[in-house]
Each structure stands twice: as C-alpha cells, then as structure tokens.
Amino acid sequence: MSITRPIHASIPSVDRILKLAAVAALIAEYGRDAVVSAVRDDVDRLRAALGQRDGATASDATPESIATRVGASLRAAATGSLQAVFNLTGTVLHTNLGRAVLPQEAIEAIAHAAGNAVNLEFDLAEGRRGDRDRHVEALLTQITGAEAAAVVNNNAAAVLLALNTLAQKKEVIVSRGELIEIGGEFRMPEIMKRAGCRLVEVGTTNRTHLKDYAEAIGPRTALIMKVHPSNYQILGFVKSVDETSLAKLARERGLPLISDLGAGALLDLRRWGLPYEHTPAEMIVAGVDLVTFSGDKLVGGPQAGMIVGRRALIERINRNALKRAVRVDKLRIAGLAAVLRLYANPDRLAKSLPLLRHLCRSPADIEAQARRVLPAMAQALAGRATVTVEGGESQIGSGSLPADRLPSFALAIRPMVARREASARVEALSRAFRALPVPVIGRVHDGALYFDLRCLDDEERLLQQLVHLAGHVKRH
Numbered sequence: 001m002s003i004t005r006p007i008h009a010s011i012p013s014v015d016r017i018l019k020l021a022a023v024a025a026l027i028a029e030y031g032r033d034a035v036v037s038a039v040r041d042d043v044d045r046l047r048a049a050l051g052q053r054d055g056a057t058a059s060d061a062t063p064e065s066i067a068t069r070v071g072a073s074l075r076a077a078a079t080g081s082l083q084a085v086f087n088l089t090g091t092v093l094h095t096n097l098g099r100a101v102l103p104q105e106a107i108e109a110i111a112h113a114a115g116n117a118v119n120l121e122f123d124l125a126e127g128r129r130g131d132r133d134r135h136v137e138a139l140l141t142q143i144t145g146a147e148a149a150a151v152v153n154n155n156a157a158a159v160l161l162a163l164n165t166l167a168q169k170k171e172v173i174v175s176r177g178e179l180i181e182i183g184g185e186f187r188m189p190e191i192m193k194r195a196g197c198r199l200v201e202v203g204t205t206n207r208t209h210l211k212d213y214a215e216a217i218g219p220r221t222a223l224i225m226k227v228h229p230s231n232y233q234i235l236g237f238v239k240s241v242d243e244t245s246l247a248k249l250a251r252e253r254g255l256p257l258i259s260d261l262g263a264g265a266l267l268d269l270r271r272w273g274l275p276y277e278h279t280p281a282e283m284i285v286a287g288v289d290l291v292t293f294s295g296d297k298l299v300g301g302p303q304a305g306m307i308v309g310r311r312a313l314i315e316r317i318n319r320n321a322l323k324r325a326v327r328v329d330k331l332r333i334a335g336l337a338a339v340l341r342l343y344a345n346p347d348r349l350a351k352s353l354p355l356l357r358h359l360c361r362s363p364a365d366i367e368a369q370a371r372r373v374l375p376a377m378a379q380a381l382a383g384r385a386t387v388t389v390e391g392g393e394s395q396i397g398s399g400s401l402p403a404d405r406l407p408s409f410a411l412a413i414r415p416m417v418a419r420r421e422a423s424a425r426v427e428a429l430s431r432a433f434r435a436l437p438v439p440v441i442g443r444v445h446d447g448a449l450y451f452d453l454r455c456l457d458d459e460e461r462l463l464q465q466l467v468h469l470a471g472h473v474k475r476h
C-alpha cells in the first residue's frame, strides 16, 4: 500500500506545468487549448484522489509526471480509440473484434469509393437516377440463384424490414425451437414486436411437426418463418420441419416462407473440409421465398444484411419507407461487391478471402507457427511465466456452427507463482498484452492465458512488440 499523505499542497499550478519544455513540445503538436485542458483534467483528478487510500502519491504530483500523463492522454486522443488488435482468441468471427477481416480487393474498393464521387444511385447509360442495390444484386442472384436481392445495414435490419414489409399487423408462425436470442438484444420475439407483427409460436422447444404449422394458419397469418438457431443446438429427441416441406405447405396456403439463415455461407463449406452449413442457394432451391443473412459472418465481407428471393417480394421491401433508414452507404456496397466477386472463383477463395484462409489453416501449419513464435515469447516472459505450445480448438464464432470446433494450436502462458496467486497474475499478464502497441487479445482459462494462432497473419509485428512487455509486467 502506498503512503497516503496530503498531496494537495504539493500539486503544482497549471501555469508552472505549462512552462515545462516537454509541455511546450506538446503545445506545438496538439495546440494550446487541448494541452491546457488536459493539464487541468489531470490536476483535477489528482485533487480528487487526495486522501484516498492508494489514490495518488506525491510522486504522481510532480510536474514531470503530470506532463508524462498529459502527453500519453493527448497521444491516445489523437490516435483515436479504434485500433488494430491481434485476434488470438481462437474465435475467428469475433463480433467484439469486428468480425470478418476483409480481403485486399475489398479494402481497395472501399478506399476508391471513399475518395471519389461514384455512380452509387446513378445510371450512367440513361443519365438518370439509379438504384444502389444493383451494384450487388446481380452478384447475389448469380451466387444464390434467387430472382432478386436487396442489401441493408445488417441482418437484424434485414429481418426487421422483411417482417415489417410482409407481416405488419398480421401473424407470423415460428417454431418454439427457433425463438432465439443472438445476443446484443436481438431476440426473435422482440424483433417481431418491433416489426409490428404478432408472433404465433408452434410446436415445442425440441419438437415441431408440419401439422403444428398447418393448424396454426388462419385468416390473419402473413407468413411462415424459419430461423436458423445459430448459436445453440438441441440434441436428443428433436424434430423440426425442413424447408422443402414447409415451402410446399406455404405454397398450398398462399403464404410466403422466409428463412433467416444468420451466418449464410454462400457456398457449401464441406468443399474446404469445413462443417456443413445451409446456404442461401439451397434455401432457394427448397422453395423458400425470402432468405436473410449477414454480410460479415460466413460471407466474409463487411457488415451488411442480405435479402434474396422472389422479385415481387423484394420490390415490396424496396418500397417500404424503413428501407431508407437501414440502407448501406457507398463504402459498404463497394466492399461487399468486391467480396462477392471473389466468389466467382471458388478455387481461389481459400487464398483470397481472409475468413476462409483462417478457417482452412491446417493444425500442422498453426503448430509450426506456434513453435516459431515460442522462443521469443518465452524470452520476453523469462522468469515470470512459462510458455508452451498446446493443442486446442478454435471456433468459428458469431453464432456460426456452434457445436463445430476446428483443431488448432495455442501458446499457453502460465505465471510462475503459487496457485492461489495465479488468477491475479494471469489477469495482469493479459492486461499487459492488451496494452501493447498492437494489443494482443487472448483467452484466459483455468489459470492460463491462451493465444490461439489461427488468425495470426503478421507474425513479425507480433514478435517485434514483445520488447514492450518488459515494462508492463512487473517482476517481484
């Protein structure tokens, strides 16, 4: 515990701090107003810490240490809070880490659209207003076999818009086994309410039959909906109705069938030895009228929500005023179109699409990388923690294929302390890695910090910055 003595009297005046040479340099770089305000903030915080146990010490109140903190906070503000990190969590599509990393083609297309006026909603041949979705519609219909397509802000918006367009003030039939929560407040019953629909639940949590749907159809029914139970799986005594049977029922009763696929792998992933996931194309073949899915899950593109299916329904969706509120900008259209164009050559996709490249990495390749990185990591943590290479499992993430794991390898870092202290020291280590110039995000589990290397592209950059660790992790 630090010695708490009154430091009020020893806090230097703002004027005195501003006269320091180091602070003059900050003024030259960031401007006088920003520096004065940062100094005032720091001094205010020092005063507030006054008298609090472990709050501040006299050494925190020297003009030099104030200048150092002010410099750090100005630098942090100038770089902004959004920064690149190493995703070594073992979750490839990590929602909190921005999901799919985009391919070079998309990055260039986005930069190009950003720096130029573009024919976003302008028909060059006719010289009049055009439609922004047409830049991706042909690609989407080609890949999925659907008649038409629309694109919106994300899949949550796609579901909301489709339901609101086709079923406002009416009933939507959904199986009880599919009333999912995706996280971040995306709960199917809530979305239904927001879309202005009445949810009619059929079947039970584990079993729903075709006759359950059939019996629920009434004069107020607008549509039947299937929801991909993305992030969980029910095992055991289970029955659900496949899209082909449901589509037949829907057609007989004159209702549309819509399917919210969520992750929406555009091609059958088994082609790359990955687990099977429904594709939008299969849904269309099965007779589903509209399919919704995300742009930044298994498609591997930017955040977007795709709606593909029958032209008449897509046209109704496009006429809904809500569409305007959830449309995508030119940057995302440019990025998404570039990603979709890569699908024209599936043989190259495992190289050209970072998502697929990460998912397809062989355990042997990841293990070899782990063994390359191990010595530098062990040296950086020498005397503080042991580092070993261990087999483990990555997951795809973002509610895709929850039960399927990909064999992988990780660096396991264990602090050299007694067991009862281990958890605090692992947290400290984890914090130190997060404080690196390019923060390294791992996973803490059972007294160890794990770095799954499946998504490690820039090995050099990771190794270079390990020298900064020495300053962060205190030895005792």
Ligand SMILES: *Cc1c(COP(=O)(O)O)cnc(C)c1O
Binding pocket: 154, 155, 156, 157, 159, 182, 186, 227, 228, 229, 230, 231, 260, 261, 262, 263, 293, 294, 295, 296, 304, 305, 398, 399
């Ligand atoms: C992820 C998911 C959503 C939400 O998609 P976002 O693109 O994150 O808005 C909706 N439905 C299902 C089934 C999902 O898996």
